[in-house]
Amino acid sequence: MALWTPLWRGSGAQACTHQNKSVLHTDRYRGGGKRAQGRLVDGLRDGAWTFWDEGGRRYAQREFRRGILDGWSLGWHVASGARRSEVLFAHGLREGRSLGWHEQGGLSWEGEFLGGLREGRWCMHHVEGGISLEGVFRQGFREGQWRSWHPRGGLRAELSWVRGMRNGIERRWYRSGGLRLEGAWSQGSREGRWVEFTRGGRVLSEGEYAGGLRTGTWRLMHKDGGLRAEGTVVEGLLEGWWVHYWQNGIKRAEGEMRRGRQEGPWKFWHQDGSRDRQATGIYADDQRDPGESPGNLLSGA
Numbered sequence: 001m002a003l004w005t006p007l008w009r010g011s012g013a014q015a016c017t018h019q020n021k022s023v024l025h026t027d028r029y030r031g032g033g034k035r036a037q038g039r040l041v042d043g044l045r046d047g048a049w050t051f052w053d054e055g056g057r058r059y060a061q062r063e064f065r066r067g068i069l070d071g072w073s074l075g076w077h078v079a080s081g082a083r084r085s086e087v088l089f090a091h092g093l094r095e096g097r098s099l100g101w102h103e104q105g106g107l108s109w110e111g112e113f114l115g116g117l118r119e120g121r122w123c124m125h126h127v128e129g130g131i132s133l134e135g136v137f138r139q140g141f142r143e144g145q146w147r148s149w150h151p152r153g154g155l156r157a158e159l160s161w162v163r164g165m166r167n168g169i170e171r172r173w174y175r176s177g178g179l180r181l182e183g184a185w186s187q188g189s190r191e192g193r194w195v196e197f198t199r200g201g202r203v204l205s206e207g208e209y210a211g212g213l214r215t216g217t218w219r220l221m222h223k224d225g226g227l228r229a230e231g232t233v234v235e236g237l238l239e240g241w242w243v244h245y246w247q248n249g250i251k252r253a254e255g256e257m258r259r260g261r262q263e264g265p266w267k268f269w270h271q272d273g274s275r276d277r278q279a280t281g282i283y284a285d286d287q288r289d290p291g292e293s294p295g296n297l298l299s300g301a
Helices: none
Strands: 003-008 014-019 022-028 034-041 044-052 058-065 068-076 083-090 096-101 107-114 117-125 131-138 141-149 155-162 168-173 179-186 189-197 203-210 213-221 227-234 237-245 251-258 261-268 281-284
Antiparallel strands (some): 022 034, 068 083, 131 141, 203 213, 227 237, 237 251, 251 261
């Protein structure tokens, strides 16, 4: 409650001045432990406030002005007490350079805020040291080319962004340096040909995307380069005739897919080339009809 103190002036007129009521206040958990402590001015947080978790460990100290974050907000890792973050607020919005640290002590992230939004170059760091992710923000959106690195060096991925949406070629690499994945994005959706590679450089899968969904013919490979499966995809779902192969090159299964599920006659083979009579049969909604005799499915190749 505000206090009003009368002042008497020479003219005999009475004036009033407002005096702020400031009290030390403590918020507590149900168990009685401190949750937050600082000064209230007219019922609003003002000045430095300290915060604890239910175990009594300090995790933050934040500066307020008339109930709004204004000034430094400091964070600590609760387990070790090591510093965790330094963020500056101005009128409730993050502003200026901000830093974060790993519990082990090394820098975790660094960047600038402008009017509460990330702006300019931002960097993330591995626990072991070295940059893990780097790129630019514009008005809070990722913009331009972003790169990431494996621990202890070596490029891990690169991708371009436009107004926070993936746009352009994405490439990913194994720690050994070999290409792992390559494909294109358009306004946040995968488009065109995408290829995934094994560590040895062989194609692991390849096919097309349209509007973010797999489409057309897709080929999947075993790690030794042999064909594992081949068929068509429509709007992201397996559709039409699909054929699967064992790693030794022997056909494993063939049949029709409808909206991503097995339908109609399917044939299956063991790795030695003999027919798998238990799995071969008529399928509906991915399930073999136990009452349907395989009939001539077992006589064909």
